[in-house]
Amino acid sequence: MMGASNMLELCRIPSNRFLFGTSKLIKGSRQIPNRSFYPIMCLCKEIQTTTAEKIMGASYIPDTKFKKETKLKVNEPVVIEGVGAFQKLPMVMPSVDIIQSAIRKAKKVSATKGIANIAKRERNRGAKQLDALMKELAVPLRLYTESFPNKNHLHPYERSLIELTLGDGNYEEVLSKVNNLRKKVTAVAKEHASVCAKSLTKKEAEERLNEGMKRVEAAYYRESKAVDDLLNIAKTLRAMPVVDLETPTLSLVGAPNVGKSSLVRILSTGKPEICNYPFTTRGILMGHIVVNYQRFQVTDTPGVLTRLDEERNNLEKLTLAVLTHLPTAVIYVHDLTGECGTSVSDQFTTYTEIRGRFSKHLWIDVVSKCDILHESPSAFITEDLTTDDADLARYRIFGPEGAMRVSVMNGHGLDELKEKVHNMLISQSEKIRRQIIDPKCDATPT
Structure with missing residues (x-):
């Protein structure tokens, strides 16, 4: 029904x-x-x-x-909010490997089956091989230009890393050159494939195929340096440490050669280079601390000198980028012995500036090398001690108010410092959690 x-x-x-x-x-x-x-x-x-x-x-x-x-x-463009985009970069092949692989694969392409006429079969094979060569070159070049993120869509910290390690504008310039190389190779290959398809004899088709292969190879090699530049950029960016914005981070800051790297080795799993000369740390080095099964991050930053921001080198700017764009707690390391190469008064000036600029960060002041300072505090002082500044006079003797005195050589104060660091990182964890729940709350800008 x-x-x-x-x-x-x-x-x-x-x-x-x-x-x-x-x-x-x-x-x-x-x-x-x-x-x-x-x-x-x-x-x-x-x-x-x-x-x-x-x-x-x-x-x-x-x-x-x-x-x-x-x-x-x-x-709609995808905006990357977290940090770690550099770890997703493709593996860029050297320019020589790309062209040799493309030529090898293109030469294996045969003519379409069923073509009886020798001339037609040969010109068909030539056109197909040039077309295959074009694709084998264009596909990886397109992948590189599309896979490298737009700088405007990166986290501010990663944008700072690009500008400071690669130079402002160099990143986009290399990507643009790779894209132009792809367009030129595609145009030359298409042109010669069309010419080869119009050949009248087998010999003419072979000659046009060989000429087309040489022209495409020459056009590629003329600007292939852009691919090698992109390879170096990928290696540099992929080596950048990944910082998890939701994991509490401890950053050690101070003048060059004051003992930051030594403290990083003591406090975390990080193993930075330790030498007795300025700017040993030539990048952002990462370590980790595990407390009660909770993992925390530690960054060793390059030393900061007393000068205007416009006069700072890229290593100093890396340190300021970490403090500006990442939710970090700070251990500021002071060397009152004068052994580090930066005078105590210059350290005081730099400390006052940095402390005022990043006043919202959780903070611990540490006076390092206290074993040397205790034994002979005046042996390393090389500046005029007469001053009318009471704060500077007090700083020369005791350091900042509430500063801890530690020594990596004899272990003095290290246990107390570790306990204080653990408590500060737990507080930093709660601060980050509040920032995630309510972005408008008073917290370190990210």
Whole structure:
């Protein structure tokens, strides 16, 4: 009964007589007069498609509008909020390997089967090989330009790393050169493939194929240095330490050669280079601390000198980038012996500036090398001690107010420092958690 009802409903639907005018079913003796049959399969397909689109849209908005909205969402640029985009960079091959691999694969391409005429078969093979060479070169170059992130979509910390380690503008310039190389190689290969396809004899096709291969190779080598530059950029960026913004981070800051790296070795798993000369730390070095099964990050930063920001070198700017863009707690290390090469008064000036600029950070002041300072505090002082500044006079003797005195050589104060660091990192963890829940709360800017 239900089947008969469905058929009657179907009969009422107008249809195209032209499509089914020659059908034997319609011409049969049981044809219903003055009725047009509609194909059941087409009707089912229409019902299925419409229903699916409306369910996906979760409303009865017209399908065309829904499709437009979906397309806009797909094309929107993805903004990378976290840190770690450099670890997803593709492995860039050396320029020589790319061209040699492309030529080797292109020469293996054979003509289309079934072509009896020798001249036609040869020109078909030549055109296909040039086309294959174009694709083998263009695909990796396109992958590189599309896989390297847009600098504007990176986290501010990573943007700072690009500008300070690669130079402002160098990153985009190299990517642009690689993209231009892809376009030139594609144009030359297409041009010679077209010429080769118009050859009249086998010999002419072979000559045009060889000429085309040489022209494409020459066009590639003319600007292949951009690929090698991109390879070096990828190596540099991939070596950058990944900082988890949700993991509490401890940053050691101070003048060059005051003992920051030695403390990093004591406090964490990090193993930075330790030498008795300034700017031993030539980048951001990472270590970790594990307390009660909770993992914390430790960064060893390059030393900071007393001068204007415009006069600072890139190593100093890396330190300021960490403090500016990452949610870090700070251990500021002071050397009152004068042994580090930076006078105590200069350290005081730099400390006052940095402390005032990043006053919202959790902070511990540490006076290092206290074993030497205790035994002969005046032996290393090389500056005029007469001053009317009471704060500076007190700083020369005791360091900042509340500073801890430690010594890596005899272990003095290290246990107390570790306990204080652990408590500060737990406080930093709670601070980061509050910042995630309420971004407007008073916390270190990220």
